[in-house]
Amino acid sequence: MSGYRHPGAARRRTKPHPKGRQVDADVRREITILLGERSRARDLLIEYLHEIQDIHGCLPAAHLAALAEEMRLSQAEIYEVASFYAHFDILAEGKNPQPALTVRVCDSLTCEMFGARELLEALPAKLGKKVRVLRAPCMGRCENAPVAEVGHAHVEIATLKSIAGRIKKGRTNAGVSAY
Template sequence: MSIESSKGVWKSGPGRGRVRPKGRQLDDLAWSQVQDLLGQRPRRRDLLIEFLHLIQDAYGHLSAAHLRALAEEMRLSQAEVYEVATFYAHFDVVKEGETPPPALTVRVCDSLSCELAGAAQLQQALQQGLDPKAVRVVRAPCMGRCDTAPVLELGHHHIDHATPEKVLAAIS
């Protein structure tokens, strides 16, 4: 493609062309925020998950604008960054127009061991007993702690042999 210099539009052949390329556009504020978070760290692809954690921890979620900015900064495709971010249960990807999640998320393990130990009832009790505007309660894949089922993750901390009382004590 060439840029028609007199009009500044993308041209791929005869016709009107486009004002900007297809796809999600780079937001300058998000790009600046991502650059500030990454600082002087090298922009290696093996650091992608670490960078996603930095953004998640700073803003409480991964916005579409921040994912786009991270892709630009690391010179990766948007699809690659999005796929990694959505693969892991501990990242909260928020698309345009969606409301970011509450500051605190409780992830209840839904593995077979946890289900047999009462994870479904635990999740239901927490959803009924906690304010959904302050705390989000969601199912999560296996946390690898089957010997202490049911298990949940509160922020970045695990609670083994979880009960509603243990969770309420940990939150307060």
Template sequence: MGAMNESQVVVNQAIADLQREEGALLPILHEVQDRLGYVPKDSVPVIAKALSLSRAEVHGVVTFYHHFRQQPAGRRVVQVCRAEACQAVGADALVEHAKQSLGVDFHGTTEDGAVTLEAVFCLGNCACGPSIMIGDDLHGRVTPERFDALVKAARK
């Protein structure tokens, strides 16, 4: 057996650190995604075996929760709030603009690998919607024009 790649090392370490916790699957998946930016498909059988779960059970959790990615994200992740308060002040139009402007749907990454578009349900900025988060930076009252300017700046 050859040397392990980075993702295998991360997955094995997460399992070793967390498998004895009650309900260890979610903490392991979070740890893997936090360290790698996604949950590699080849980690599903490894995690399943370690936790005595079926591959289908682990895959089902990964695909059920929108937080988990199965491919690496772009260099910048843009999250658009989809909660009711933001919808009430124009988030639906902003979502359509974002998809068209970037040329991707939610969970998609631009062809140049620069930006991944994600939906999020509440950024806690309800009074200043519609809101987006780019990386760790929260932005409120985002118009389509402001969206384009923020994304352009984030690509640099």
């Protein structure tokens, strides 16, 4: 039986290679430094995605690949979580970075009834190319529709003027409400 070879024998000679996008060494270093000594447990994934999004204004594909490797998760799993939430912006490879500021306008039913569509149509011309205007799902503030989010700051009973005014004053961080 010296000439016999098992049909699956060739597989053993195949070099193993990682699935998904290859990880860039510089980005890997950046992610390792960002996470530092903190846990790599999967329940911290959203927190780390937030941190990357805050630093870069988006989630570059290279950073998602490096985060997947660092947390020992599959890239598919990272993409699934990142694409589920409206406030994460995945930046595909080769695409230009997004404008630094994003304005999201809720286009769910109540906001739609109170003028969200008109806001969405008029805002790009009003705010110019440096601001990206996106639709977003309900922000849980329907009683003060229409609602927009300028950066991280919610604007209730939003108008063109109130949104533009907030950008002009640089008030784009989420405020902490008083008890």
